[in-house]
Amino acid sequence: MTKYLAPTNLVVYADDDPDDIELVEDAFRQFANNVDVATFADGSTALSYLRSLGDTDPLPCLIILDINMPVLNGKEVLVRLRQMDKFEGVPVVLFTTSSMPVDQSFAQQHNAGFVTKPLGFEQMEIITRQFIDHCAQEVQRKIRR
DSSP states (O other), X not given: OOOOXXXXXXXXXXXXXXXXXXHHHHHHHHHBSSEEEXXXXXXXXXXXXXXXXXTTSOOOSEEEEESSOSSSOHHHHHHHHHTOXXXXXXXXXXXXXXXXXXXXXXXXXXXXXXXEOOSSGGGHHHXXXXXXXXXXXXXXXXXXX
């Protein structure tokens, strides 16, 4: 007998800080169901991956971008994503240490969420819920714990 596996939802996360990547991966494992996190160390690699998705490949339910990354930063990736019809409906969140109003305004102008990075794991449950809030309602119901 074949066991039915619930479909997973893909979250793409680009950040050059390995500690932040580990923090987000751990948070999704602990506070969400049916989520796979694909991580990338810079915006260019993440964008290449996203561009490589074929028409039959499922799109991510959420893209999380650090603002300050090498090669392509999160703002540059966001602008390029918003120019691609394929990703028009995919929620994007800028995840950063910045609390600058100019960065928050940039996110709003490009139809993206804005979440400030926590100081430690104890805040990650709240932040994971904020990430999930950006997903489609159907996805939210499937992945909330």
